[in-house]
Amino acid sequence: MIIKQKPKADLKMVVKGRSVSYNDKGKGKMPIIFLHGFPFDKSTWQPQMDALAVTHRVIAYDIRGFGKSEAGAEKPNIRLFADDLVQFMDAMEIQKAIVCGLSMGGYILLNAVFRYANRFEAIVLCDTQCITDSPEAKEKRKQTIKQIKGNGIKNFAQAFTKSVFCQETMDKNKELVENTHNIVLANSFDAITETLGALTRRKETCSTLGLIDVPVLILCGKEDIITVPAQSELLHRSIEQSKLHFIKKAGHLSNLEQPEEFNKHLLKFVSGISKK
Numbered sequence: 001m002i003i004k005q006k007p008k009a010d011l012k013m014v015v016k017g018r019s020v021s022y023n024d025k026g027k028g029k030m031p032i033i034f035l036h037g038f039p040f041d042k043s044t045w046q047p048q049m050d051a052l053a054v055t056h057r058v059i060a061y062d063i064r065g066f067g068k069s070e071a072g073a074e075k076p077n078i079r080l081f082a083d084d085l086v087q088f089m090d091a092m093e094i095q096k097a098i099v100c101g102l103s104m105g106g107y108i109l110l111n112a113v114f115r116y117a118n119r120f121e122a123i124v125l126c127d128t129q130c131i132t133d134s135p136e137a138k139e140k141r142k143q144t145i146k147q148i149k150g151n152g153i154k155n156f157a158q159a160f161t162k163s164v165f166c167q168e169t170m171d172k173n174k175e176l177v178e179n180t181h182n183i184v185l186a187n188s189f190d191a192i193t194e195t196l197g198a199l200t201r202r203k204e205t206c207s208t209l210g211l212i213d214v215p216v217l218i219l220c221g222k223e224d225i226i227t228v229p230a231q232s233e234l235l236h237r238s239i240e241q242s243k244l245h246f247i248k249k250a251g252h253l254s255n256l257e258q259p260e261e262f263n264k265h266l267l268k269f270v271s272g273i274s275k276k
């Protein structure tokens with residue numbers, strides 16, 4: 001008889017007066033921390049948490065306002081989210097970690113690695129970019145906020161979910177599409193609209209890439225239409241010691257669309273780091 005392991009309950013910790021929900025699995029000297037994209041939650045790292053916990057300590061937390069983490073009183077911005085990461089590490093008594101961020105998680109990581117260089121052993125940038133929003137993208141986000149304020153998050157959740165997957169995933173992995181849609185819908189109106197504002201106000205980080213002094217892995221879905229492959233190529237060209245892999249048959253959520261391929265690259269990279 002196969003006994004299915006029950007997922008461990010979420011853990012909770014108060015960091016600077018704000019409750020943060022997280023998962024912490026496995027054992028290892030160098031923890032790997034996962035930062036999710038917008039507008040998702042820590043559960044979007046489940047396939048990586050499960051696979052890597054066999055050999056490493058893996059941690060994923062809900063970014064403020066998302067999942068089960070409190071939003072706090074401050075107006076959200078990427079720099080604040082980067083400070084949150086380091087404060088979370090302090091509270092967990094983690095001096096250094098390998099940190100892996102997808103999309104908005106990558107924006108946070110690129111902000112943090114520049115300002116807190118000595119807290120990172122290595123970084124993994126997934127389906128992300130260093131540029132800021134173009135005027136057209138800013139206008140689009142403004143319209144999206146307006147539309148959500150007028151009609152609620154239902155239409156937004158449907159359209160956004162469609163945009164994060166490649167056609168093959170949409171056609172063949174309906175369960176993943178539905179689960180992801182539900183994660184978007186479970187987030188609050190405020191978290192979504194205010195974080196859209198934070199995304200559009202974010203500063204570029206391209207000019208700081210040359211200063212990154214740790215091993216970097218870049219992964220990107222070949223069919224990502226949100227943070228397009230050319231942006232990963234730009235990261236790769238600008239970060240001397242980086243490795244780049246494109247994931248076939250994947251859009252923006254490459255870690256969920258092709259978890260085996262994604263995990264293969266991630267595991268190889270982190271195993272190389274932990275041996276050093």
Ligand code: MLT
Binds near residue numbers: 038103105226
């Ligand atoms: C994300 O997945 O975090 C977002 O799509 C990022 C963005 O919209 O810029």
